[in-house]
Amino acid sequence: MxxxxxxxxxxxxxxxxxxxxxxxxxxxxxxxxxxxxxxxxxxxxxxxxxxxxxxxxxxxxxxxxxxxxxxxxxxxxxxxxxxxxxxxFTDSKAPEGWHWADPAGLRFREAELLRAAVQLGRALYRREGEGFALAYPFSCREPFPFPQLFCLAEPAELDGQRYLLFHFDTSGWPVLPEPFRQGGGENWGRA
CATH class of the missing domain: 2.60.40 (Immunoglobulin-like)
Structure with missing residues (x-):
């Protein structure tokens, strides 16, 4: 049918x-x-x-x-x-300190995270020490990117747009957002 x-x-x-x-x-x-x-x-x-x-x-x-x-x-x-x-394609300038990356070329420790990132498509990327961060646009009307990492999402505003940041260590394991790694929360929401 x-x-x-x-x-x-x-x-x-x-x-x-x-x-x-x-x-x-x-x-x-x-x-x-x-x-x-x-x-x-x-x-x-x-x-x-x-x-x-x-x-x-x-x-x-x-x-x-x-x-x-x-x-x-x-x-x-x-x-x-x-x-x-x-x-x-007409609005593709990356915010300062970020550039566009294809997640298929990144290292993730778990195959499930790689599949999810590839399905989400191109993301904003930046190096963070030995690891990296990915930023995905966020809207309450859209499905949550990376639902597997819901508790590790860091809300941020980049060039006036809402994003969710996800942080990974050098081997591709997800890690806590920086404000929680430092033990405080006063910088929460700033990228």
């Missing part, structure tokens, strides 16, 4: 049930504005499909999920989907 939905943000989402699996495809026109992420939405939640990649004149992403996984995440049965601009 195949269902079709109009994607919020433009495009089409198709969901094809194949036994105990669902093949989900999101497609939208390639407007050249930047990178888009697509989500499958259900009554109780949503699932990130991933970053849409160019295929001809369109942007597409295709993923296969078990129906059990989609049910656990509240996305089955499907109710629709959305595509969001996650990185603008």
């Amino acid at each position: 195949e269902q079709r939905f109009t994607l919020e943000g433009g495009g089409v989402l198709t969901v094809r049930e194949e036994g105990l699996r669902a093949v989900v495809t999101a497609q939208r026109p390639n407007d050249g504005r930047g990178l888009y992420r697509a989500y499958l939405q259900g009554a109780g939640g949503q699932v990130l499909l991933g970053t849409m990649a160019p295929e001809g004149a369109a942007l597409k992403v295709r993923r296969t999920f078990s129906l059990d996984e989609l049910r656990r995440k509240g996305a089955w049965p499907p109710r629709g989907g959305r595509a969001e601009l996650s990185f603008s």
Whole structure:
């Protein structure tokens, strides 16, 4: 059985049930504005499909999920989907002291963190001593980046935008934000 939905943000989402699996495809026109992420939405939640990649004149992403996984995440049965601009090609200047990096080239101690970072896409990066920090844009209306590291997120404002900072040591293990490593919290929220 195949269902079709109009994607919020433009495009089409198709969901094809194949036994105990669902093949989900999101497609939208390639407007050249930047990178888009697509989500499958259900009554109780949503699932990130991933970053849409160019295929001809369109942007597409295709993923296969078990129906059990989609049910656990509240996305089955499907109710629709959305595509969001996650990185603008026209607004790509990094804040001072940071530069853009592809997390696939970074060292993470756990494969789960590497997979999560790659799925999130390009991030702001800076060296910190022997380790590094990553910064991801933050909005209360969007899924939390790196939910595995929720308790280690440091809110910050960079060039007037909200970000969440995640700190890693030299071997790629996540570490506490600097204010807590120093035993105080008076600098909390400043980057």
